[in-house]
Amino acid sequence: MKKNIGLLLLVFLIMVSFALPNGVSASTGGEGINEKLGLPIVVYGEALTDAQKAKVTKLLEVNQHDQVDEFTVTGQDIANYIGGNPNSNMYSSVKIIHQDNGAGLNIEIVTPDNITEVTKEMYTNALLTAGVENADVLVASSVKVSGHSALTGIYKAYDAKGVALDKERMEVASEELDVATSIGNQEGVDQAQVSELLTEIKKAIAEQNPATKEEIEQIVQEQLQNLNIELSPEDRQRLIDLFDQMRSLNIDFDQVKSQLDELAGGIENLVNDEGFWNSLTSAVRGFFQSIADFFRSVIS
Known part of the structure; x- marks a missing residue:
């Protein structure tokens, strides 16, 4: 009887593994450090508590990488990059994995229930406007937010890694996101x-x-x-x-x-x-x- 139960459990696990969808990051784990493209980048919202940050770390599967470059996005960043309010609370966080030229820009919202206004298509449109290409980008938040601060986090990550994005294009991309979410509501x-x-x-x-x-x-x-x-x-x-x-x-x-x-x-x-x-x-x-x-x- 125990043997039968074990067999049934194995069959169940196999069936579940076929049924569950794979995320954008599924192919990026366990491959070591990519010396050509650099380390994955994780940008956390400054307003996250320690417990919330730990949850976001798990959601973004940060531990699947041998090393990551880690940054924090602040209200001052949103003022510097897109002229926003420096007193803004930043919650939404991102993980960026650079890809080879021609790979395209792939966005996954890991917590769609908590990103209430911005869709992955809106992120894609805005980032293409800003000049971001060839990357896998995962967005997550442990609390319900509009999702706007993730865009600033991406800008900061590129800036910190020495990739110059045009400030005017970043501001227009932010305005595009504002217009999109306003009309979509x-x-x-x-x-x-x-x-x-x-x-x-x-x-x-x-x-x-x-x-x-x-x-x-x-x-x-x-x-x-x-x-x-x-x-x-x-x-x-x-x-x-x-x-x-x-x-x-x-x-x-x-x-x-x-x-x-x-x-x-x-x-x-x-x-x-x-x-x-x-x-x-x-x-x-x-x-x-x-x-x-x-x-x-x-x-x-």
Whole structure:
């Protein structure tokens, strides 16, 4: 009987291992120190208590690496990098793993229930605007936060490692995140639609290379119509002003167009799959029900 129970337990563990999803960081552990790309970077929010920091350390799987470079992001950092409030409390934290050129920018929000306003697509859009590429970025918080401080933490990490990001681009990226979360909080517009809108506007800018603010306004209006999104005149103007700022900075959207294409495809699939969450819930419920049925049938 003990042998049968042991066999059943083994079967159960194998089935669970196939069912559970793998995160972005799954392929980065146990490989030693990458001397070419450097150590992974972990940036903790300054407002975390010791207990909260310990929880975030576990969430970000910091102990899977032989060594990491560790920093703390403060309210003064948000003032220095993007002109924010130096009295801000910083909670959201990040782990950054540099990758080879061409690997792309991959974002994973480890604690989606605690990052309440910023989606991974919003992070991706903002970081591409700021000039961050070719990295795996994990975001986590042990308390519910909007998620804005993680962006500043990423900027500080790159700065501390000697990678110069343009200050104006960082400020525009922060404004992009503010606009995205503000629009995404309004009735009738969800976060996935906002991410798709920003991505499609950037792709249109890459293709059309607008030279004036009027051309930016036309692109914004066309994409709003294409995606059937209704915005107030104030929010529409915020988008126009935002992308006109990007145009004036001469950001090369062609350079990241392939990443934008991948991002747009992922967002579109999620937006169009109306039954995604219901199907996922049903699948998980059915999986564990099948395990229970299996045990009952064998034991009986």
